[in-house]
Amino acid sequence: MPDLLIELFSEEIPARMQRRAAADLQKMVTDGLVEAGLTYAHAGAFSTPRRLTLAIEGMLAASPAVTEERKGPKADAPEKAIEGFLRGAGLTRDQLEERDTPKGKILFAQIHKPGRPAADIVAEVLEQTIRTFPWPKSMRWGAGSLKWVRPLQSILCLITTEDGAESVPLDVDGITSGNTTYGHRFLAPEAITVSGFEDYEAKLKRAFVVLNPEDRAETIWNDATNMAFAAGLEVVEDAGLLAEVSGLVEWPVVLMGTIADDFLELPPEVLQTSMKEHQKFFSVRNPKSGRIEKFITVANRTTADDGATILAGNEKVLSARLADAKFFWENDLRVATSAEGMAAWVENLGNVTFHNKLGTQAELIDRMAVLARELAPIVGADPDEAEQAAKLAKADLSSEMVYEFPELQGLMGSYYAKAAGHSDAVAAAAKEHYAPLGPSDDVPTAPLSVAVALAEKIDKLTGFWAIDEKPTGSKDPFALRRAALGVIRILVENKVSLPLCDTLVLGFGPQPSEWLESAARNAIGDAKFDALIEIDGSEVVYDVKTAVVSDLVRFLHDRLKTYLRDQNIRHDIIDACIAMPQNDDLTLLVTRAKALSKTLATDDGENLIQGFKRANNILTAEEAKDGVEYSYGADVKFAETDEERALFKALDEAEKTITPAMDKQDFTTAMTAMAALRAPIDAFFDAVQVNSDNQTVRRNRLNLLSRIRSICTSVADLTKIEG
Structure with a gap:
């Protein structure tokens, strides 16, 4: 079966676009071929700074003939x-x-x-792909109408069979296809004629082009780590930078340079950030001291002097960059250690808007300080220190270093706080209060950091809920889903038991009442809101925060479901626990959900649900029919069978275990006792007819079913469990 080779050769493609572009090329071409009837065995896409390549194996030589019946x-x-x-x-x-x-x-x-030859189909599909390619940004050049990310220079399109290779004729705005490509821009710029993918890849390598970006990344990393190891150093891992640099070169040549002594005392994160952002350099660290002492750069070519000239130029440019960073660092330290200290930066934040309805950054800091003080005793932190840490946590936003490198916010605050003489805990809170920024990030664990991080996220959630700027659909411009997940992870992973409703009310405290009323109306509707408000003269007695807090707690529960689903806890189990009291204590809620999930994973737990549902269904139907509630009065003296008496005894024993266990919030013990009811409940239903002709016995048995329902739902709302 024929193989297909396509290469689109152009001027340099931005590294950040290459991986997606290769995937788009593969999808658009293969989808087009399959739609036209050309199936294939395997396809692979590759990219370099100057080319997108697609290799397809085992393609049909022609589309099959098709007979269609039409009425x-x-x-x-x-x-x-x-x-x-x-x-x-x-x-x-x-x-x-x-x-x-x-x-x-x-x-x-x-x-x-009739079937069509593969060449005809490939030509149509490839031209359509080129003309409609989804580049994030594209350009025109010359007099043509074609758009491409950078000027497209040549098209290679080749079908290879056992009999040889055939070029697929194609003309796109004057660019004709053929069987030629080009090697490295400087080291081997001549045209190369190829006859198939293996020949193409081998000849490119001889022409100083490594086609596969994974191979280029592996070469860079291996050479860099070996070079650093030989000098007794280690390369700081950075997967994102490695992927980017491998997209900047076709023939990677790794070089290690030296950082001037003047800059070695800069914080390592400053050196790393400056070198990565401005020069795309890898940092090389001394494992003994932790200092960044050298850098790795990746050239796109070999030179007669083994890169000495390239390194000299890079070191010169780097020194100029680091001189700026050193100036920012020293200037910031002077401010932080002055008599006024970091408070001057906080005062400056009074001129920086956080949100036009939520005030300035300085007002945000004031709200955070109040919340952190309230949260401190709950998480085991000192209230005074928590208030101080919250006031300093965002001070570095006014620093020159963070202005230059915003990604260092928080981290630089920790350095400046230490330099100003604050405790290590206060400094750590500045660094950690933004965390976690992603689902895989570590959460803060130090009590002071936990208090400030929670205060920051709760203020954000309550503030934007108060002004009714909630996430809608896929839109979340203020990262409120991330803030909610941060609150959940900090509480749950630190096992902090927190009455969230009360805390959220505190967070709503500083928000203007007119915004809260609007948010409350949107949360519960105008009619319900008006019905809840009692007016005594001009005073509104109803606290509008209640409705908004309830809406925000529902949002947090939705995020909690996502968090727990990733841990393989079913949504109906989560719903069964959310329906219980104290559902605003997320740590308690998660503990209950995990215990219930573990119980239902057992045979006893799974079968108990069937017995519970049977009991509940019968009881619900009979209560509706009789117009009464059978909720008490079951007495063993009216029991007629051994199975009935055994169930009374089992329920008594279960209740003795479950009640104190629930008081201690020992859900595992409570649910184990509940699961043990499976056998006596099954035996009861096998042996007993609930709706006895004797009305006294019937009522007694219905009240017995009520005990089953009461005991089981004291652990979780099992009516929410599916199946």
């Missing part, structure tokens, strides 16, 4: 209707078949579509 009008239909059907089918009247059907004689057409 037409009735045989006695008007001639114009029949003529229209014939035109659409491309047939004559004598080529139609007349069949008897329940609706009379109907005309049918058998339309035979």
Whole structure:
């Protein structure tokens, strides 16, 4: 079966676009081929700074012939209707078949579509792909209408069979296809004729082009780590930078340079950030001291002097960059260690808007300080220190270093706080209060950091809920889903038991009442809101925060479901726990959900659900029919069977275990005791008819079912469990 090779050769493609572009090329071409009837065995896409390549193996030589049956009008239909059907089918009247059907004689057409050669289909699909390629940004050049990320220079399109290779004819705005490509821009710029993918890849390598970006990344990393190891150093891992640099070169040449002594005392993160952002350098660290002492750069070519000239130029440019960083660092330290200290930066934040409805950054800091002080005793931190840490946590936003490198916010605050003489805990809170920024990030664990991180996220959630700027659909411009997940992870992973409703009310405290009222109306509706408000003169007695807090807690529960689903806890189990009291204590809620999930994973737990549902269904139906509630009065003296008496005894024993266990929030013990009811409940239903003719016995048995429901739902709302 034929193989297909496509290469689109252009000026340099931005590294950040290459991986997606290769995937888009593969998808667009293969989807087009399959739609046209050309299936294949395997496809692989590759990219370098100057080319996108697609290799397809085991492609059909031609699309298969297809016969399509098309139903037409009735045989006695008007001639114009029949003529229209014939035109659409491309047939004559004598080529139609007349069949008897329940609706009379109907005309049918058998339309035979012959197969097409692969070359014709490939040419059509590739031209369409090139003209509609989804680059994030594209450009025109010359007098043509074609758009590409950078000027497209040549197209290689080759079908290879056992008999040889055939170029697929194609012309896109004057760029004709062929069987040639080009090597490295400087080391081997001549044209290269190829006959298939293996020949293509081998000749490119001889022409100083490594086609596979994974191979380039592996070469860079291996050479860099070996070079650093030989000097007794280690390369700081950075997967994102490695992927980017491998997209900047076709023939990676790794070089290690030296950082001038003047800059070695800069914080390592400053050196790393400056070198990465401005120069795309890897940092090389001394494992003994932790200092960044050298850098790795990746050139795109070999040189006669083994890169000495390249390194000299890079070191010169780097020194200029680091001189700026050193100036920012020293200037910031002077401010932080002055008499006024970091408070001057906080004061400056009074001129920086956080949100036009939520005030300035300084007002945000004030709100955080109040919240952190309230949260401190709950998480084991000192209230005074928590208030101080919250006031300093965002001070570095006014620093020159963070202005230059925003990604260092928080981290630089920790350095400046230490320099200003604050405790290590206060410094750590500045660094950690933004965390976690992603689902895999570590959460803060130090009590002070936990208090400030929670205060920051709760203020954000309550503030934007107060002004009714909630996430909608996929839109979340203020990262409120991330803030909610941060609150959940900090509480749960630190096992902090927190009455969230009360805390959220505190967070809403500083928000303007007119915004809260608007948010409350949106949360519960105008009619319900007006019904809840009691007016005594001009004073509104109803606290509008209640409605908004409830809405925000529902949002947090939705995020909690996502968090727990990733841990393989089913949504119905989460719903069964959310329906219980104290559902605003997320740590308690998660503990309950995990215990219930573990119980339901056992045979006893799974079968207990069936027994519980049977009991609940019977009880609910009989209560509705009788118009009474059977919720008490079950007495063993009215029991008529051994199975009935055994169930009474089992429920008594279970209750003795479950009640104190629930008081201690020991859900595992409570649910184990609940699961043990499986056997006596099954035996009861096998042996006993609940709706006895004896009304006293019937009522007693219904009240016994009520005990089953009461005991089981004291652990979780099992009515929410599916199945």
